[in-house]
Amino acid sequence: MAEQRIAVYPGSFDPPTLGHLDLIQRATQLFDKVVIGVARNIGKKALFSTEERVAMLEQMVHHLPGVEVSRFETLTVDFARGQGACAIIRGLRVLSDFEFELTLAINNRKLNPEVDTVCLMPSEPYAFLSSTMVKEIAAFGGDFSSTVTPEVAEKLKAKIAER
Ligand code: ADP
Numbered sequence: 001m002a003e004q005r006i007a008v009y010p011g012s013f014d015p016p017t018l019g020h021l022d023l024i025q026r027a028t029q030l031f032d033k034v035v036i037g038v039a040r041n042i043g044k045k046a047l048f049s050t051e052e053r054v055a056m057l058e059q060m061v062h063h064l065p066g067v068e069v070s071r072f073e074t075l076t077v078d079f080a081r082g083q084g085a086c087a088i089i090r091g092l093r094v095l096s097d098f099e100f101e102l103t104l105a106i107n108n109r110k111l112n113p114e115v116d117t118v119c120l121m122p123s124e125p126y127a128f129l130s131s132t133m134v135k136e137i138a139a140f141g142g143d144f145s146s147t148v149t150p151e152v153a154e155k156l157k158a159k160i161a162e163r
Contacts (some may be wrong), residue, residue: 005030007118008080009089010037010072013053014046015152017134019091019126021060026120027089028066035083036061038071047135047159056152077112085115092119093127 007027013020013036027034038053048056050071061067072079080088088108090101105117121127129147137144138156145153 004032004084005087006033006035006083006085007031007087007089008035008037008076008083008085010039010076010079012041012046012131013038013057014041014048014131015053015134015148015156016057016060017126017129017131017148017152018146019093019122019129020057021149022122022126023089023091023120024061024064024067026122027118028064030118031066031087033066033068034089035085036067036069037076037079037083038069039076040071040073048155052155056155059151060149075111077108077115080115081112088115088117090117090119092121093129 007030009024009027011020024034024036036057038050038057040050046053054069054071057069061069070083076088090104092098092101101117101119105119108115108117125146134144134147134156137147138160144156148156
């Protein structure tokens with residue numbers, strides 16, 4: 001049997017959105033296995049705990065064969081190596097993502113030349129969607145129902161109400 005082609009999809013997923021899900025579905029068309037890696041945020045202060053983010057993602061992808069959710073606290077390239085991955089999936093939305101993702105990809109390649117970054121573009125409705133945007137709309141009582149799954153929407157409402 002040919003070797004399995006594995007990709008990791010690292011990110012904060014705070015919270016996971018339909019844009020993330022769009023990318024995960026695209027990645028499953030290209031790879032035999034996709035391991036979503038929930039990063040412990042160093043720079044960003046997360047609204048949801050790592051456990052909560054992992055649980056939301058697990059619920060979102062349970063119907064997708066070949067998709068796993070994991071957490072990691074290492075360099076992304078070390079996470080990729082540990083999973084036996086040949087690629088790191090990242091998303092490109094608006095032009096402003098490009099510089100950041102290119103810098104990240106080149107630095108990751110320096111750290112591990114065996115893993116390449118594959119950037120995927122989301123469907124149009126998600127091209128301007130970010131977790132930060134969803135949290136801001138939610139915090140000010142706006143309608144964010146078209147940006148996340150109903151389960152994530154409930155969790156986000158509860159989290160905002162807690163604060
Ligand atoms: P990070 O803090 O690592 O950027 P995010 O969860 O914000 O974590 O994003 C993870 C990856 O998913 C990034 O490459 C980002 O560009 C991509 N991404 C986030 N939202 C979308 C979206 N709506 N469409 C496509 N890609 C997205």
